[in-house]
Amino acid sequence: MERFWIVDDEWPDYDAEVDFLKDTHKGCGIMTSKSLNDEDIEMFGAEADALICQINVRVDRELLSRLKNCKVVSVYGAGYNNVDAAAARELGISVTNVPGYCAEEVADYVIAAIYHRNLNLGRYAENVSNGLWGARAISHKPRRISRLTLFIAGFGSIGRKLAEKASGLGMNVMYYDSARTPAMDETAKKIGAKSVSLEEGLSSADVVSSHLALTDETRGFFSCKMFAMMKREALFVNVSRGGIVDEPALIDAVKRGVIASAALDVTANEPPGADDPILHTENICVTPHISYLSEDSMRELKFRAAKNASDVTMGRDIPEIVNKR
Numbered sequence: 555m556e557r558f559w560i561v562d563d564e565w566p567d568y569d570a571e572v573d574f575l576k577d578t579h580k581g582c583g584i585m586t587s588k589s590l591n592d593e594d595i596e597m598f599g600a601e602a603d604a605l606i607c608q609i610n611v612r613v614d615r616e617l618l619s620r621l622k623n624c625k626v627v628s629v630y631g632a633g634y635n636n637v638d639a640a641a642a643r644e645l646g647i648s649v650t651n652v653p654g655y656c657a658e659e660v661a662d663y664v665i666a667a668i669y670h671r672n673l674n675l676g677r678y679a680e681n682v683s684n685g686l687w688g689a690r691a692i693s694h695k696p697r698r699i700s701r702l703t704l705f706i707a708g709f710g711s712i713g714r715k716l717a718e719k720a721s722g723l724g725m726n727v728m729y730y731d732s733a734r735t736p737a738m739d740e741t742a743k744k745i746g747a748k749s750v751s752l753e754e755g756l757s758s759a760d761v762v763s764s765h766l767a768l769t770d771e772t773r774g775f776f777s778c779k780m781f782a783m784m785k786r787e788a789l790f791v792n793v794s795r796g797g798i799v800d801e802p803a804l805i806d807a808v809k810r811g812v813i814a815s816a817a818l819d820v821t822a823n824e825p826p827g828a829d830d831p832i833l834h835t836e837n838i839c840v841t842p843h844i845s846y847l848s849e850d851s852m853r854e855l856k857f858r859a860a861k862n863a864s865d866v867t868m869g870r871d872i873p874e875i876v877n878k879r
Contacts, residue, residue: 556867557583557623558860559602561590561611562630570853571606571860578864595620604863609633610824615641626650626866630859631846633795635768639877650862650874654711655854656846660793661716663845664763665723667817668704670839671789672696697760700724705755706747707731708765708794714741716763721745728755756783761791768795776800781807788813793845796820805835819845 556579560568568586575582585598590611599605601623607613609631615638618624626648627637632655639649673696681691704720706713709731717727718741727747731738742749756762762784766772776790777800784790790813792799801822807813815837824843826833833840846855858874865872 555579555581555583556604557585557598557602558604558606558863559594559599560584560586560606561588562586562606562608563588563610564608568856570856574857574860575864579867590617603867604628606630606859606863607636609636611636613637613642618642618645618647621647626863628859628863628866630855632656633768634876635795643877643879648866648875649877650859650866650872651876652855652858652862652874655858656848656851657712657715659848659851660712660845661719663793663819663841664716664761664791665719667791667839668699668702668761668789670817671815672699672702702726702760703728703758704761704763705729705750705759706763706765707752707755708767709738709741710765710767711737712793713763713765714738716765717741717747718745721747728758730755753783756780757785759788760785761789763791764794764798766794766798768797773797774800776804778803778807781812784813786811786814790816791818792816793819796822796824801832805831805838808835808837815839817841819843 558575560571572584575584585594587594600620602621603623604626605613605621605624606628607630609629613627613636618638618641624647627642628650629637630652632651632653634649634651637649642649678691700723703726706717706727706729709729713729714737717729721727727745728750729747730750730752741747764776766775775798781803799822804816808816817839819841820843821832821840823830832838862872862874866875
């Protein structure tokens, strides 16, 4: 009888996962925990065949060594930086992720951030309340979206979906990625997106959107040097990982007018403290890491994370395994 351990502190229920696992593994055992703790590890986790966990659950070598029967750590998300994947491989444990499940939602967030910067309806409504009407109510004249240039740093599934949507709005789309895949070439050819150097993209764009994976090489990637390359009127959007950005450098760049504004759905510290400067800088909009969230994306995420765990426990070699030799 397989045993599946779900560790998550965000969601109110796990009906989708439980229904799938019980249908697929008759008589299986399932336990849910809001956090990692010694009692749950000893009572259930140590003998579990699979751990399904949220991206904020730290799965290090010490924990992995205590999961004596574990075959797979299935992460709820595309990122898996919370898991020591190398240690898991040494211990014979697969690590899986769920790439692309929220590509459309995150792309929509970036488009919304562009419109929010260009056409801030909330500010217009506030100006009406203050007795302003007509042209007097607008201090920042918007530009036609179709005249803007978007630079996408990182052309994975989300970056490509964003490129498709932006191109549909008439925007000029450029992208940079250190890798090159057939999927990138196909999307670029279909919509007319241009592959450019990092320097050209940063210096030419009205909007810079970050979709880079967080690695040792990309930590703090968007630094003073990078912001200095951008246009003074540029909007910077980060929907990848907070660690990609040198936040003090971003705050300084916005305050000094090196760039005009930023929209961040991720921060270096999550959640940020109430006194974190990133929350109190004019022209930096911070949202609570929700760009991935919709009814559709959550349904897909929960199903695919459970299926990844199921597939590996049944010995299937699936492409979602990220720590193969």
